[in-house]
Amino acid sequence: MYSRIISVGSYQPDNIVTNEELEHKVNTSDEWIRTRTGIESRAIAEPGQATSDLAILAADAAIKKSDINKDEIDLIIVGTCTPDVATPNVGVIIQESLELNSCPAFSVEAACSGFIYALNIANKFILSGESKCALVVGAETLSRITDWNDRNTCVLFADGAGAAILKPSEDTGIIYSEISADGTYSDLLYVPYGTSRKPINEKENDYFLQMKGNEVFKVAVKKLESIAINTLKKNNLTSDDIDWFIPHQANIRIIQAVAKRLDMPMEKVIVTLAEHGNTSAASIPLALDKAITDGRISKGDRILLQSFGAGFTWGTVLLTL
Numbered sequence: 001m002y003s004r005i006i007s008v009g010s011y012q013p014d015n016i017v018t019n020e021e022l023e024h025k026v027n028t029s030d031e032w033i034r035t036r037t038g039i040e041s042r043a044i045a046e047p048g049q050a051t052s053d054l055a056i057l058a059a060d061a062a063i064k065k066s067d068i069n070k071d072e073i074d075l076i077i078v079g080t081c082t083p084d085v086a087t088p089n090v091g092v093i094i095q096e097s098l099e100l101n102s103c104p105a106f107s108v109e110a111a112c113s114g115f116i117y118a119l120n121i122a123n124k125f126i127l128s129g130e131s132k133c134a135l136v137v138g139a140e141t142l143s144r145i146t147d148w149n150d151r152n153t154c155v156l157f158a159d160g161a162g163a164a165i166l167k168p169s170e171d172t173g174i175i176y177s178e179i180s181a182d183g184t185y186s187d188l189l190y191v192p193y194g195t196s197r198k199p200i201n202e203k204e205n206d207y208f209l210q211m212k213g214n215e216v217f218k219v220a221v222k223k224l225e226s227i228a229i230n231t232l233k234k235n236n237l238t239s240d241d242i243d244w245f246i247p248h249q250a251n252i253r254i255i256q257a258v259a260k261r262l263d264m265p266m267e268k269v270i271v272t273l274a275e276h277g278n279t280s281a282a283s284i285p286l287a288l289d290k291a292i293t294d295g296r297i298s299k300g301d302r303i304l305l306q307s308f309g310a311g312f313t314w315g316t317v318l319l320t321l
């Protein structure tokens with residue numbers, strides 16, 4: 001028995017901000033952003049749009065693309081580091097809005113690895129028999145914790161949401177998944193203010209993401225290489241056996257470096273950075289949905305998903321769609 005992704009949906013806000021527009025806000029250039037990051041534009045939520053608003057639309061799209069009745073959903077897990085409020089969690093807000101049945105609904109706080117963590121957990125619920133139909137979401141409004149006067153970060157981060165429906169299946173689905181973290185890197189990428197240790201003081205504008213980009217870059221390449229190699233080894237596979245590689249969409253140079261180390265031709269790598277930017281927990285389901293929708297990925301393909309995020313957290317999911 002496996003758990004299988006039976007459908008995927010996503011949502012990007014309508015408000016698209018191009019690199020040229022950022023040139024008017026900070027001392028940067030379209031050329032710098034394109035060559036150093038691979039990003040050309042990004043979607044930013046409207047002021048009234050919260051993370052759950054994006055998540056609900058992505059979840060609804062995934063439900064509509066599946067053959068399930070929404071009453072079958074018996075588990076909701078959301079990866080996000082930008083929840084609407086401290087409580088209720090985004091999963092509960094989705095549940096209420098889409099009028100889903102009473103069931104466990106919670107969010108997972110693992111930054112950019114949020115979706116992979118959520119998928120890993122949902123897989124275990126399905127394999128144990130405790131869930132027969134899980135809704136797994138990655139959703140973020142990173143624009144809310146981004147300092148729009150800081151060129152080091154504002155050119156990278158963006159908003160969006162992606163969702164998947166998971167069901168038990170006798171056909172191959174999720175083959176392998178691993179997640180991990182190392183808190184010794186926490187000072188390389190973090191938000192100093194939040195709800196407990198340092199409550200947010202709106203006047204100070206100090207609740208924005210702080211990042212040592214260069215150092216994050218180096219650790220990301222090393223970790224992503226080693227977890228991908230580990231996943232392939234543990235499953236007696238090589239990169240030739242993978243149809244599609246979907247890494248976290250953070251920086252094209254990170255993606256290219258990892259692909260090179262894995263001997264994975266870029267033709268097999270799904271890259272949506274140009275139009276998505278780094279949407280944190282939403283990045284992988286957004287990329288997966290795009291590649292299914294445009295016909296690149298189809299049923300039966302073997303896919304390696306891979307995430308890396310603040311914490312640091314990281315993880316992989318190897319699956320057959």
Ligand code: COA
Binds near residue numbers: 152189211310
């Ligand atoms: N526009 C123009 N110049 C910029 C800039 C911007 N938006 N941001 C930084 N610079 C400048 C720097 O100030 C520096 O100038 P200096 O040489 O005069 O000091 C120069 O560009 C090079 O900066 P550096 O930080 O070495 O650039 P980089 O090639 O490492 O690229 C990042 C910077 C942030 C794009 C890159 O390090 C990165 O993507 N890191 C990983 C971040 C990440 O993925 N975070 C999320 C993890 S999930």
